[in-house]
Amino acid sequence: MPETPSPAPVQPAAQPRHGARPRVIVAGLGDTGLLVATRLARTCDVVGISTRPALVSGQELGNRLTDPDRWRRSYLVPFHRFRGLDRIRTVHGRISSVDLTRREVHVEGVDGDTAVETYDLLVIATGASNGFWRHDRIEDLQAIDDDLAAVSTQLEAATSVAVVGGGATGVSVADNLARRGGAQVHLFHSGDEPLPGYHPKVRRWIVRELQGNGVELHPGHRAELPDGFTGDRLTTGPVSWSSGQEPFEADITLWAVGGMRPHSRFLPRELLDDDGFVRVDEHLRVPGHPNVFAVGDVAASDPFRSSARNWGWQVVVANVKARTGGRDRKLKRYQAPEHRWGSILGLQDDGLVVFQPDGKRVRIPRWIAEPLLFRLFTTRYLYGGLRPHRPGHR
Structure with missing residues (x-):
């Protein structure tokens, strides 16, 4: 039989070693x-x-x-x-x-x-x-500003954007880009509806909101990520699907695939x-x-x-x-x-929509x-x- 590991020793309460405070x-x-x-x-x-x-x-x-x-x-x-x-x-x-x-x-x-x-x-x-927006690289303020500017420049030049991933991040990006205008926005997600883990009422509402703001939805699409790629940068070129659809190509693809x-x-x-x-x-x-x-x-x-x-x-x-x-x-x-x-789309001109765990939503006017x-x-x-x-x- 495999040897059972010994339990970790119980540590005493934290007593301050550096003065009066721990x-x-x-x-x-x-x-x-x-x-x-x-x-x-x-x-x-x-x-x-x-x-x-x-x-x-x-x-x-x-x-x-x-x-x-x-x-x-x-x-x-x-x-x-x-x-x-x-x-x-x-x-x-x-x-x-x-x-x-x-x-x-x-x-x-x-x-x-x-x-x-x-x-x-x-x-x-x-x-x-x-994705590209959350990492643990050591950075200074100039590097942070440079990253923000580089991504904004790429997106502003695009006439078509593919957002891959139907979680809160992908939904937020797709909706905000569509509201801004200037590019056709496509949202690809693997399920029948975006926002897995949210209440069914929220998922149905977000579909109507995305479509009303001009986002083209592509349910049932599961992307194939190239070997070693984790979605940590914007890409160009076609996106392939393990779910069997034809490859799709936009000017820019933003990856919000979780993981x-x-x-x-x-x-x-x-x-x-x-x-x-x-x-x-x-x-x-x-x-x-x-x-x-x-x-x-x-x-x-x-x-x-x-x-x-x-x-x-x-x-x-x-x-x-x-x-x-x-x-x-x-x-x-x-x-x-x-x-x-919580909030999914962020603060908009018509206010902030906050969802509750039971699926109810509250819209807070922007001026408040x-x-x-x-x-x-x-x-x-x-x-x-x-x-x-x-x-x-x-």
Whole structure:
């Protein structure tokens, strides 16, 4: 019989080794990691590690491609503008390895040197790669701007665009491109309707919306990806289909085929599931490692890995605080909804449509959504306030 592996040793409660407050490393300062870091900084010594010197959100790709200036205001924000990060030391680099016994994180910096950061608790929020817009390359602000400009230039020159993938990203891109005009937009998806994982009411509604905005839908199409290609760039040339249809060629093809690749290579293999996502329990804690938590797209929290969108950051913040106070019996549980929910198309001229898990939708007029949702709720409540943007400065 195969030898049964020994269970991981139970670690003691996190006792501060760096002064009066416990040190927490937040690995990844995207949408989720940023919220965790700014909240924990009130009671902990927080170090945030990021491959970029700014929040570069993976949300609202459709708006990012069609109205990049407006998208930047909410979704591309240099860290120095976040008042909530004033109490946090940020490290610009990528994690190369973690020593869970010594509680050390090894970071490859922008200069190629490796630094070692120690922790009492570790929060893994490194996200996942998906298409050209989400990756873990080390970048500066100029590289981010160059990428945005290059993609916008390619799309503006196209008279026909093929979007491959019927998830929320593909739907958002196709609809926003069609609304902007200037190109015929084709959306290819493998199922009968787009948006798998959403409530049937949402799926039926989005079909009507896409068709009404001029998107040509192609259900039942499953693309053949060339060997080694992950959809991480725009392509030209014909797209072939394993589902048997004739190849299709547009000026530009944008790939939104899913297949997320978690940013978890720096972790020991035993912490990961078969697809490389970080195993977590109902408290978003890594089994066998009570001082390590994972949240967001990198965490195998549920079949949809939805802790990035369902207040998973609040669960982690509460549980890290409970852990540092020796209150393990007070840990909060993360509960995922049955269906995906939220905004799909982003803010439009006629407002913002938000879907609920039960399929109901609410349209928030633009004149309410911009000041209340984006400026008051997101900027002030979630992010803790932003310093004003100064023209000519990033």
